[in-house]
Amino acid sequence: MEEIFVPALGVSAENVYLQKWLKAPGDSVQAGEAIAIIETDKAELEITSNTSGIMGKQLFSEDTDVAVGITICVLLHEGETEN
């Protein structure tokens, strides 16, 4: 299972804006594929997965602020289920 979180990208932002999910729960995701778009005070960025798997539950909805370092969803690997 890979926890996907909002990465800390600089010293200024404590929160980022979750603009859009690019994958829905149950979608298959390839390693390196973008799963969401976020906005910081400087730029719009993609959040990508490091591994391949199936999107699990999304812990935040679109159009909300999320703190840096917080897990926003998990990616399930083969044979794994969500608790």
Next chain:
Amino acid sequence: MTELNQAKDFLSQMILIREFETIAEGLTLRGKVPGGMHNSSGQEAVAVGVMAALKDEDAIASTHRSHHHSIARGMSTQSMMAELFTKSTGCSRGRGGSMHLVDLSRNYFGGNGIVGAGVSIAMGLALGIHILKKNAIAVGFMGDGAINTGRTWESINMAVIWNLPLLIVIDNNQYAVETFMDRVTGGRDFVARAKSFGMSAEIVDGQNVEEVYEATARARERILAGQGPQLINAVTYRYFGHNVGEVGKYRTQEEISDWKSNKDPIDNWISHLLSKNLITEDEISAIRESAKLEIVKAVEFAEASPFPNTDTVADDVDSGSLLRQL
């Protein structure tokens, strides 16, 4: 140190660096490392090979990407990790962060945030060694991005005309942030450029720890024999972005995979040691476990340490306290 011990030591150090960087990268992404960091994964052999050929009395200046140099020089991973966290127990008492890892007790003047400044600092250290007539050399690391920076060549020129005991090592990962070096470097040949300044220079495989070690040992001998400044262009590759979290679209996945799969300095050194029966699989597992444990302890130490007391904010801003440590 026997040759066999040194061969195993090369491996232990490279694995420890990789483990430090892997854990530190994750912590940085989670927001634990203020200001971020520059991951040196992939470049371990340059640091370990160079440092193994140096002596305690040699002085070293690093770059913005310095974790591998710091570990290879023997710095405590606890004081390094605490510094990344900007805690008071860090090597720079939490005031420097990732780019200011320093250990003056090891003649290691550490990293800095200015492109090419390691060369200038090392030139000054070499001048000091020359004036004090010490039997030692100064080593300045630079990245390939510093090859087109003015201060690099001003410093090298002075070292050449004064015949200073200076070794320059290009920790050449081929990309200056997002820019491939060939696109921006006239002549494209770092060795030829160095030679045109009147110094000896050679190119080495920066993914081969033994080759880096031997080239450094040769360069050090030539410098101590009075043959003047030397330059080593160690060609290597960084596995991650310039800084943690960088969105990297300037290198192909094929290129990154090729370096990781076919030219990895740790994998290659393990293959070499196994083929010569110099190490067992059990010993390799033990080295990996020991590295993991050391970095877990470093993170625990950093987490448990306090941030600097705000009452001390004016400490260490003048040179007096620094000089008292020397």
